[in-house]
Amino acid sequence: MSDAVIRVVGLGKSYATAAGLFPALKGVDLEIQAGEYLAIMGPSGSGKSTFMNLLGCLDTPSTGDYYLTGQNVAHLDKDALAGLRNRTLGFVFQGFNLLPRMSLQDNVALPLVYAGFAKDSRRARARELLTKVGLGNYAESLPSRISGGQQQRVAIARALVNQPRLILADEPTGNLDSHTSEEIMRLFGELNAEGITIVLVTHEADVAAHAKRQVRFHDGEIVSDQLTGSGA
């Protein structure tokens, strides 16, 4: 229990619409232990994206509590949430979301700028991570010069740069072909083996199959939660 990276209790989120409050998430309880590799699945509109935004500290819940590494972050202010996004979490998006005008190295180093690291240590750390994801030779290239799979690996390097406990990936293979998807999933597997907790959202069963635990959402609620035991 004390080792839970994520613990949510009765987490709910409602959006104001023309037809009144729409509950996108209806009081979800979930606990994710350190080192887990978890896939969140569900059809669109099931609330999984809303849940992911809350986990990622991009949004604050309407009801319930969210303990991130033991700290209740449900009601923190924007700057405190920004700090968590910077140091405790790493994000990987479907669309890679690299900044097009910056070199790969600067893209990877960007979170360190906001963390206040000096230039030399930023560079060194960014190089180290680019090498780790196999792109050490492309440090000075622009994102537009490399393939989608490579861009996603850079995005993963960026997510890792501040040594987070947790990686959140939202459809990380959604824009990739099956071969490249395999590569990315292998990389996630390696990271998980190093002890990093990984939570990914996907609607593809074969991607979810890489995870050790699968949680299904439907209509804002968790409908199933099972260990797959397969691993990567």
Added chain:
Amino acid sequence: MLKAMLGEAWLAMGANRLRTALTMLGMIIGVGAVVIMMAIGQGAQYAVQQTISTMGSNLFIVLSGSFTTAGVRSGSAGAPTLNVADANAIAELDGVVNVSPTHQGSRQLVYGSQNWSSQVLGTTPEYLEARAWNVVEGAAFGDSDVRSATRVALIGKTVADNLFNGDNPVGKTMRIQQNPFIVIGVLGSKGQNLDGRDQDDTVIIPLSTAQRKVFGTPFLGSVRMIMVQADAADNMQRVMDATTSLLRQRHRLREGQPDDFFMRNLSAAAESEAETTRTMSILLGAIASISLIVGGIGIMNIMLVSVTERTREIGIRMAIGARQQDILTQFLLEAVMISFAGCLLGLLLGLIIALAINAFTGMVIVISGSAALIAFAVAAGVGVFFGWYPARKAAQLDPIEALRYQ
């Protein structure tokens, strides 16, 4: 961190060069206009100041009164109502630093085969002091010359040029009407006064010599004019009032009887001229500032476009840990950098144009460091002021909304 952000602002500016350049152009024109207008305005002020300083400061003159004969009035300085004793009494008043009685008129000068008509001014050595007029060649006459009515003369530059034709006038003898005078000095050039009269077309001789040998006087010691210098501009009115009552008392004028002298404040005209040029230069500056504001609005406009265009980038930055303040700083820096760069170029452009104006029209311009500094401060202010709203808008974006933005 700030260094990293400066680098990023530079990148962002370079990403859309034409747009950045056009935005900057607004600032360049604004700052350039301010610099040019201030240079011209201050130049005009400087020119007036120069004229005033050639005239002497805090001066007023007392002219002897007019008389009426068979209904014909003589005009000022027609009646011999002032004399040297009046001047000496005025000198005793509080706040008076300098008094010089003068007696002047236009006379024909002759040297060798040349002749020239000029203003001949009989006065005391104090006159040169009051007008801050120095002798560039030779020497001035002293009180002893006034006491003994020697025939010595100081000549202005125009007289020297026209009468002596390149000869060194000092030590030469010229005639004022029939009387021979030794030229003992040449006066420094003062140029035109505010009315455009050539101040260098003058001969200055001792007062007593003028009274006895050149003009003659109706009464012993009478003078046409007394020039008085007060110790401070604030004291002028008080000294003038005191002079009036002193002279009325000395001339035994009863209550209700009009003054038998006239008084003119020489500095007042100059000061109003200075005031006019000051107002003009403020006006010019104000008009130029409008273009600076327009330039600022241009920056704001482009920054707003930039924030909208880069909404997704802002979302990404927020997702990886940028705080509101980081985003705010980033966009503010961009706005300030554009306005600063524009300011620098505008300063340069303004300088070049101002110098060109000076070179081609001969108009006096003054480029002061303080004007440049003010322009810089204003430009930075404009950058912050007009960059603030777009930057705040960027910083307050919702990260989820921003990330979804296509």
